[in-house]
Amino acid sequence: MENIKFFGKVFGYVLRGGCFIHIFQTHFYEFTETRGESMLPTLNSTYDFVYSSKYYRNGRGLEKGDCIVSLKPTDPDQRVCKRITGMPGDLILIDPSLQKAFNDDTELEEDDNFNKYIRVPKGHCWVTGDNLAHSLDSRSYNSLPLGLIKGKIIAANDFNKPFYENGIFYGFRKIKNNYIDEPE
Amino acid sequence: MIISQLNQLRNQFNPTRLKSTLKYTSKWSFLILSWIPVLMVFNEHVIYIGKIEGSSMRPTFNPSSTSFQDWVLLWKFGIKDHHNGLKHNDIVLFKSPENPNKILCKRIKALQGDIVVTRHPYPRETCVIPRNHLWVEGDNIHSIDSNNFGPISKGLVVGKATKIIWPWNRIGDIPNGGREVRLNKIKQI
Numbered sequence: 001m002e003n004i005k006f007f008g009k010v011f012g013y014v015l016r017g018g019c020f021i022h023i024f025q026t027h028f029y030e031f032t033e034t035r036g037e038s039m040l041p042t043l044n045s046t047y048d049f050v051y052s053s054k055y056y057r058n059g060r061g062l063e064k065g066d067c068i069v070s071l072k073p074t075d076p077d078q079r080v081c082k083r084i085t086g087m088p089g090d091l092i093l094i095d096p097s098l099q100k101a102f103n104d105d106t107e108l109e110e111d112d113n114f115n116k117y118i119r120v121p122k123g124h125c126w127v128t129g130d131n132l133a134h135s136l137d138s139r140s141y142n143s144l145p146l147g148l149i150k151g152k153i154i155a156a157n158d159f160n161k162p163f164y165e166n167g168i169f170y171g172f173r174k175i176k177n178n179y180i181d182e183p184e
Numbered sequence: 185m186i187i188s189q190l191n192q193l194r195n196q197f198n199p200t201r202l203k204s205t206l207k208y209t210s211k212w213s214f215l216i217l218s219w220i221p222v223l224m225v226f227n228e229h230v231i232y233i234g235k236i237e238g239s240s241m242r243p244t245f246n247p248s249s250t251s252f253q254d255w256v257l258l259w260k261f262g263i264k265d266h267h268n269g270l271k272h273n274d275i276v277l278f279k280s281p282e283n284p285n286k287i288l289c290k291r292i293k294a295l296q297g298d299i300v301v302t303r304h305p306y307p308r309e310t311c312v313i314p315r316n317h318l319w320v321e322g323d324n325i326h327s328i329d330s331n332n333f334g335p336i337s338k339g340l341v342v343g344k345a346t347k348i349i350w351p352w353n354r355i356g357d358i359p360n361g362g363r364e365v366r367l368n369k370i371k372q373i
Contacts, residue, residue, distance in 0.1 A: 019221040026228075058284040074315045076264065076339030121333070123282035141314075147279035148339045 027054050030151065034081050038129030038136070042067065042175060043081065047159040050081070050175075052151035059125065059146030063087070065179025067153040068127065073141050081153060082137055082144075083178075086126030092118050095139045097132070118143070125149075232258045232343060234277055236289055240327030244275075244361045245289070245348075255350035256358075258343035270295070270338065275345040275358060276320065281333050287342060290320035290329050291362050299367040303331045310367060311335065323361035 030052045037045045052069050056062055064087055072078045086092045094116045120126050124143035129135025138144060158171030165171075195201075236245040236254040245254045258277060263269045270276065272292055280286040294300045300311045300319050313319055317335040321327065330336065348354050364370055 016218045016222055019225040020218070023221045023224050058279070071337075071339040073317070073337040073339060076316060076337060121282070123280065123284060145279070145281040145284065145337065145340060147281065147284035148337060149284075 025054075026150075027057075029053060034156075036081075037134045038131055039067075039081055039083070040131035040134070042083075042130050043156060044158060044160065049157045049159060050153045051155040051157075052153050054151045056152035057150050059123075059149045062125070062146075062149070062152060063177060063179070064090075065177040067175050069150045069153060070127070070144060071148040071150065073144060073148060076148075079150065080137075082127035082129055082135075084125050085128045086120045086138075086143075088120050088122050088124060090120050090126065092120060092126050094118055123147075228260070230259075230261045232260065233349065234258045234287075234289070234343070234345065240322035240324050240329070241275075241289055241291070241361075242324045244291075244323045244359055252351045254348055254354075256345040257347040257349050259346045260343040263341060263344050264338070270318065270341065270344065273360060273362075276318070277342045277345060278320070278336060278340045279342060281336055281340065288320075288328075289345065290322050290327070292318050293321045293330075293362060293365040294319035300330075300365045301367055301370060302365075306331045306334075319365060321362055321365065 031049060032052070034043055034048050034050050035046060043050065050069075056066075056068070062068065062084060064084055066084050067081065068084060069079055069081050072080050093114075096114050118126075120143050123146055125146060126138045127144050128137045128139065153175050155172065155174045157169070158173075161168075161171035163170060234256050236256060239246060239249065245256070256275075270292060272295060274292045275289065276292055277287050277289050280288045294313050296313050296315050296317055298313050298319070300313060302309060302311055303321075311319070311334070313335050316338045318338060318341070319330045319335050321329045321331065345358060348356060348358060364373070
């Protein structure tokens with residue numbers, strides 16, 4: 001009897017603690033590992049841990065140039081980390097790099113991929129990885145519904161770096177909005 | 185007189201008594217507060233209730249505009265399973281692709297890989313459903329559904345409506361409704 005009571009108590013504490021952590025991670029703040037080459041200059045492919053703020057879930061208050069965590073539309077079990085490059089209403093050149101190999105300038109004009117535009121629909125955004133050559137993003141699965149966005153990445157730790165170097169712990173850096181509005 | 189009042193006061197602010205009261209309140213408030221996250225997780229991932237607004241699912245939900253609005257039981261556990269998660273003719277609640285803060289309620293009409301015969305606002309006559317996407321339509325012909333915004337991702341689904349729980353005269357299973365949209369099924373008929 002004593003044993004059952006003790007196990008019940010332990011189970012209750014574990015359950016409450018686990019649920020508290022889960023709610024905290026989905027609604028407030030999360031610290032997790034990211035993998036993959038798609039964000040390469042910004043985030044490493046391995047041993048990079050990111051801080052994501054969940055205030056920005058469902059696309060609340062996001063801007064062009066922000067790094068986001070979202071579910072992959074074609075596979076909702078996976079989470080992806082991308083950068084927003086288009087907001088609703090923007091006109092976007094889909095992907096000029098999808099061209100056939102061309103030799104002279106005449107073929108460049110005929111090439112359709114330099115002339116394919118899309119307008120981002122209401123409630124969606126256009127996301128691309130920073131490493132365009134190795135990234136599965138809006139160019140292949142179309143614009144991303146804002147409802148799939150889980151949070152915004154605000155900082156990252158690099159665990160490849162030593163514990164303490166030049167006053168920085170584990171390669172800590174803030175991830176900023178790198179969008180520059182060019183004058184027309 | 186004054187002495188007796190003073191004694192009463194001292195009795196009220198007796199340190200040992202105050203301590204026991206504090207202990208009691210803190211213990212109970214901790215007990216109640218600590219179970220709130222458990223309840224939230226349970227509602228987010230297992231079961232919840234939802235209210236159906238509007239006329240897009242008429243006559244299945246809200247059959248007349250004068251009666252009460254319907255409340256349904258939402259099942260959320262295991263709906264992300266690939267094989268026996270979401271099926272054809274299930275009613276789902278999902279975040280609207282046009283406005284993530286709005287929840288819509290529609291019926292699944294086709295799953296990934298199906299070819300769909302679309303209706304008026306959709307720009308093409310047929311549509312192939314991409315991987316892990318759903319074609320959703322309201323039972324009423326006047327509804328904003330996949331014909332307006334295209335197939336939706338499974339990640340937007342919030343839950344599956346399984347039972348009507350209010351009003352009391354329609355408690356129970358949800359009837360079938362809507363049209364057949366899948367091209368190969370239409371051909372068979």
